[in-house]
Amino acid sequence: MPDFLQNLLTNYYETAAVILFGIGFTTLLMHRNLIKKIVGLNFMDSAVYLFLASKGYIAGRLAPIITDGDSDPSKYVNPIPTGLVLTGIVVSVSVTAFLLALTCRLYDRFHTLDIDEITHLARKERD
Amino acid sequence: MELVQNFPFLTIVFSLTCGVFCAVLKARTAKRLCLCWLTLTTVMSLAVLVYTMRTNGYYVYRMGKWNAPWGNEIRVGILEALMASVFSGVMLLSLLGGMHHIFADCEPEKANLYFTMCSLLMSSLFALIYTNDLFTAYVFVEINTIASCALVMLKSSARTLVATTRYLIMSLLGSGLFLLGIVTLYGITGELLMESIAEKVREIFASGAYSLPLTVIIGLFSVGLAVKSALFPFHSWLPDAHGNATASSSAILSGLVLKGYIIVLIKIFYRVFGLDVIVAKQVSQFLFLFGVCAMIFGSVGAIRERDLKRMLAYSSVAQVGYIYVGIGLHSRLGMVAACVQIIAHAITKPMLFIAAGGFIDVSGGHKSMSALTGAGRRDPLGGVAFTVGALSMIGIPFFAGFVTKLHLTQGALESGAATMTVALAAIAVSTLLNALYYVPVIFNIFSGRESGEYKGLRVRWRADYAFSLVCFIALNIGFGSFSRIVVGVIRRGLELFGM
Numbered sequence: 001m002p003d004f005l006q007n008l009l010t011n012y013y014e015t016a017a018v019i020l021f022g023i024g025f026t027t028l029l030m031h032r033n034l035i036k037k038i039v040g041l042n043f044m045d046s047a048v049y050l051f052l053a054s055k056g057y058i059a060g061r062l063a064p065i066i067t068d069g070d071s072d073p074s075k076y077v078n079p080i081p082t083g084l085v086l087t088g089i090v091v092s093v094s095v096t097a098f099l100l101a102l103t104c105r106l107y108d109r110f111h112t113l114d115i116d117e118i119t120h121l122a123r124k125e126r127d
Numbered sequence: 128m129e130l131v132q133n134f135p136f137l138t139i140v141f142s143l144t145c146g147v148f149c150a151v152l153k154a155r156t157a158k159r160l161c162l163c164w165l166t167l168t169t170v171m172s173l174a175v176l177v178y179t180m181r182t183n184g185y186y187v188y189r190m191g192k193w194n195a196p197w198g199n200e201i202r203v204g205i206l207e208a209l210m211a212s213v214f215s216g217v218m219l220l221s222l223l224g225g226m227h228h229i230f231a232d233c234e235p236e237k238a239n240l241y242f243t244m245c246s247l248l249m250s251s252l253f254a255l256i257y258t259n260d261l262f263t264a265y266v267f268v269e270i271n272t273i274a275s276c277a278l279v280m281l282k283s284s285a286r287t288l289v290a291t292t293r294y295l296i297m298s299l300l301g302s303g304l305f306l307l308g309i310v311t312l313y314g315i316t317g318e319l320l321m322e323s324i325a326e327k328v329r330e331i332f333a334s335g336a337y338s339l340p341l342t343v344i345i346g347l348f349s350v351g352l353a354v355k356s357a358l359f360p361f362h363s364w365l366p367d368a369h370g371n372a373t374a375s376s377s378a379i380l381s382g383l384v385l386k387g388y389i390i391v392l393i394k395i396f397y398r399v400f401g402l403d404v405i406v407a408k409q410v411s412q413f414l415f416l417f418g419v420c421a422m423i424f425g426s427v428g429a430i431r432e433r434d435l436k437r438m439l440a441y442s443s444v445a446q447v448g449y450i451y452v453g454i455g456l457h458s459r460l461g462m463v464a465a466c467v468q469i470i471a472h473a474i475t476k477p478m479l480f481i482a483a484g485g486f487i488d489v490s491g492g493h494k495s496m497s498a499l500t501g502a503g504r505r506d507p508l509g510g511v512a513f514t515v516g517a518l519s520m521i522g523i524p525f526f527a528g529f530v531t532k533l534h535l536t537q538g539a540l541e542s543g544a545a546t547m548t549v550a551l552a553a554i555a556v557s558t559l560l561n562a563l564y565y566v567p568v569i570f571n572i573f574s575g576r577e578s579g580e581y582k583g584l585r586v587r588w589r590a591d592y593a594f595s596l597v598c599f600i601a602l603n604i605g606f607g608s609f610s611r612i613v614v615g616v617i618r619r620g621l622e623l624f625g626m
Contacts, residue, residue: 021307028300037296044303048310055314081313084262088306091269098273099295102280106288115292122285 013054020047034103034113038096045092049085056081131178134171135203135257136188138211142168142250146243154230154238161242165219165249172215176208180616185623187259200259200320206466206620207256209613210390214252214383216602217473218245221382224481224595225375228488232282232373241281248274248379255387261309261399262319264391268305268355272298275384278376279368290367297354297364304351312344312399321398332404341400345410348395353414356388358451359421362444366428370437374484377436378477381443386469389450393465396454397624406457415455415546419553421448426560434494435483438564439476442520445557446472452550453535459621460538466617467534467610471519471527474606478599479516485509485592486572489585496571503572505585510572512596517565519603522558527603530610532558 027040056078064076149157185204251271316327357365425445432438453465486502503510519526539550
């Protein structure tokens with residue numbers, strides 16, 4: 001067991017990322033308030049990006065930008081995860097924008113942000 | 128390099144471009160552009176299929192001619208080309224069949240955006256079919272999610288707004304898990320291209336290291352994609368989303384979008400992890416069990432439903448169960464059955480939704496069974512199409528659904544005793560349940576006891592609607608009668624697919 005705890009402590013970036021992912025995931029799943037759901041989604045995405053960025057970092061190395069003509073790869077950190085994080089951020093921005101736009105429409109229509117109440121009202125509207 | 132080898136890449140990129148153009152064009156022009164482009168992609172995909180059949184191989188297309196660890200790749204084989212042809216053909220027919228609904232349901236100045244979303248969706252489906260890179264798959268999974276949610280939302284009623292929200296939230300949970308899976312796998316292997324990951328995974332698996340992380344990663348992928356493809360018990364969002372959207376959207380979402388994610392899952396199972404790892408980790412048993420549950424509970428849900436479109440949506444839950452049962456058998460025959468079911472359902476369910484759209488037209492816009500009494504008499508072509516679709520879903524010989532059931536049964540007979548018993552029982556019960564809800568609908572739509580309100584109402588002749596339904600009927604019966612050819616192609620495709 002101490003081994004297990006030791007591992008959690010050495011990889012504290014990953015540990016934090018997974019805890020954050022859990023918080024985001026449950027917020028997105030459990031909360032009834034739409035805005036809080038969106039915040040949960042962003043938590044979840046950021047956690048994955050933290051995880052990914054920490055995978056690419058190698059202690060004591062430089063950012064992978066060649067300035068003095070030195071192209072020896074062992075001097076730089078892994079640039080691919082950073083690129084993936086950028087792509088991921090673009091995706092999450094567009095998804096968040098879509099969800100926020102949807103929330104605006106729902107609020108205009110029902111004057112509430114509670115998803116259960118909205119479902120209830122929408123059902124009544126049809127009958 | 129021959130010209131035809133560029134086609135898969137061109138279909139992806141120009142579908143995106145087509146979407147951009149549709150966003151700035153007038154609705155009628157956008158419609159024409161989108162339909163022309165879909166016709167062209169169907170032809171191009173068929174050409175790729177013929178090319179791969181003739182060379183009997185697959186080829187890897189390197190983007191910008193960069194080599195493996197740096198570049199992005201798409202991989203084209205027989206199975207991929209077959210799926211791409213079917214998908215773009217079905218997309219075209221679904222759009223044609225529901226065209227007048229699209230223009231009736233959208234706000235007039237926004238109708239062109241519908242075609243934008245369709246082009247984006249088609250582009251992401253092509254990319255999911257062809258891609259050889261996990262992160263590219265993730266990006267296109269998200270494009271697929273956004274486009275399909277927008278397709279639900281374009282008919283802007285209170286119920287579609289709520290359905291879209293639920294759909295989007297569930298989809299995002301699924302993509303989150305999928306992304307975490309990719310990232311963790313990258314952490315272990317340091318690769319993103321499927322072949323390179325597969326090599327590393329084999330090494331890792333043989334050395335016995337990272338046993339728990341591998342299980343977790345396979346679990347993340349399976350659950351993430353199962354949520355997005357509405358496998359039982361994650362199907363709660365599907366009936367609302369598919370049942371309330373406009374006819375074409377329901378057809379496209381049920382027929383194609385669910386299958387796109389399943390194709391990604393099949394790729395991950397067979398090309399990234401390999402069959403040995405999947406069998407050793409016992410994931411397929413879970414998928415098998417959930418698939419069986421989906422077959423039963425989807426049908427039970429459909430029986431309880433009084434609303435035709437929601438009934439069809441629940442039937443999709445059951446049909447997705449068939450695909451997962453095929454995958455869960457983890458044998459060659461099971462995979463053949465899963466691929467046959469992907470195609471059979473892709474050509475059957477859109478036809479049912481389009482026909483249902485026609486019935487709703489001649490029943491004053493109502494969707495409940497009671498209002499649809501006699502709708503098949505008022506819209507004879509829709510009635511015939513619905514009957515063909517329903518018989519196919521039940522699994523009558525000479526219709527597409529029968530081919531699935533045949534191959535699934537063969538796959539089940541080949542597997543171990545317990546699996547065989549469960550699978551055969553599930554197929555039998557589900558066939559019975561399918562008949563229980565489809566046959567009454569057939570009787571109902573051809574019943575002479577029409578309510579006075581809609582009696583004598585006749586459907587307006589629409590060339591696009593008629594063309595789409597006739598093509599779907601021909602495809603369905605053609606696939607059912609000459610299944611040997613298609614199954615032969617699928618078998619050859621699976622050999623090249625890495626099985």
